[in-house]
Amino acid sequence: MTHFVMTAGTWLGAGAWDEVAAELRAAGDDAHPVTLSGLAEKQGVPAGLETHVRDVVDAVERLGLRDVVLVGHSYSGIPVGQAAERIGDRLRRVVFVDANVPVDGESFLSGWPSDHVRESIAAHDGFWPPLTADDYAGQGLTDEQIRRIVEGSPHPGATLTEPATLSRSLGDLPATYIKCLLDGDEPMPAVAELLKSERWELVEMDTGHWPMFSQPRELARILRESAGRG
Numbered sequence: 001m002t003h004f005v006m007t008a009g010t011w012l013g014a015g016a017w018d019e020v021a022a023e024l025r026a027a028g029d030d031a032h033p034v035t036l037s038g039l040a041e042k043q044g045v046p047a048g049l050e051t052h053v054r055d056v057v058d059a060v061e062r063l064g065l066r067d068v069v070l071v072g073h074s075y076s077g078i079p080v081g082q083a084a085e086r087i088g089d090r091l092r093r094v095v096f097v098d099a100n101v102p103v104d105g106e107s108f109l110s111g112w113p114s115d116h117v118r119e120s121i122a123a124h125d126g127f128w129p130p131l132t133a134d135d136y137a138g139q140g141l142t143d144e145q146i147r148r149i150v151e152g153s154p155h156p157g158a159t160l161t162e163p164a165t166l167s168r169s170l171g172d173l174p175a176t177y178i179k180c181l182l183d184g185d186e187p188m189p190a191v192a193e194l195l196k197s198e199r200w201e202l203v204e205m206d207t208g209h210w211p212m213f214s215q216p217r218e219l220a221r222i223l224r225e226s227a228g229r230g
Contacts, residue, residue, distance in 0.1 A: 002092065002227040003030045003065040007056060008212065009074025009099075010160075011130045011152030013040025016073075020212050023220035029227075034059045036076065038156035049079060049107070049162040056083035066090050069227045073097040074209065075108055075155075078164055084173055085166065094173055095226050097219070098180040098209050101190050102164035109160050111190070121157035128155040139182055139208025140215070149210065171197035176226040178219075182208040201226075 004024055008016035014033035021031035036055050038047035045051075056079055060068055068090050072080025077099025084094040100108055109117055121128050130153075136146045171194050179187055181204055187195065195202050203222055205211050211219045 001028065001030050002067055002069055002224070003032065003063075004069045004071055004223060004227075005032045005034060005056065005059055005065070006071040007034045007036055007052075007073065007076040007080055009076055010128060010155040011039070011149065013042070013153065015040065016148075016210075016212055019216035020220045020223070023217055024223065027220070027224060029224065030065075032059060032063065032065070036079070036159075038159070039153045043153050047156040048158040049164065052076070052079035052159050053082045053086070056080055057086050060087050060090055067092050069223065070094045071097060071223060072099050073212065074099055075160070078102045078108055079159075081170055082164055082166060084175075085168060085170075091173070093176060093226055095176045095178065095223060096191070097178045097211065098183055098205075099177075100188070101170060101194060102166055103190050104166040105163050107161050107163050110163075111188075117160065121160070124154060126157045128157055128160060130154070136208075136210075139210060141208060141210060141213055145210070145213040148213065169197075170194055171200065173199065175200045176203055176222075177201070178203050178205055178211070178222060180205050180207055180209050180211055182206070 006017045013035035017033035024031040035042050036052045037045040069092050070080050070084050077096045081102040130150050133146050207214045
């Protein structure tokens, strides 16, 4: 049995994985969606980036899991990438779902035009509020799926501005990167560099940035296939 430990991107908690987790369990695997501190049912819990890294590591250690596939979507690729190198031989593979990847000394907001995000965080008492429904057009989502995202939690701003810390190259870890093509054809430069590693593979999905909503069955299939390459 493979143990999948999954975290979603900004504004979302463990509930974002409900459909994917059901598919994985039906196939005989174990799924552990994780809500990061400060989000969903954990709103009000103070959180920086290191808190989110510990959330992932603690889930693995608390449950006594081995043969673990860590799954990080969007923002959460940054804490998941750091957690992957900390759990040692418990790790089977790490899967980045249309995700940012940690770069030592850089934050989620580094390397792209993000002044509007910093301004929004400053204007909302240190939190980045969910975007409006119009911002999710063209991503393969139904109105109900968009509502689930828009009604998410304001995201703790410190987790987006604090730098990542890595002790080695992520290219040393066994990894799958899932690129969602409705969100752009090419991986970001940091990802493209890591994909040069023989331990990394690229998988494409013909959907938008939130495949756990738009194509949960297909995403679950890809996760299981990736685990088999561990």
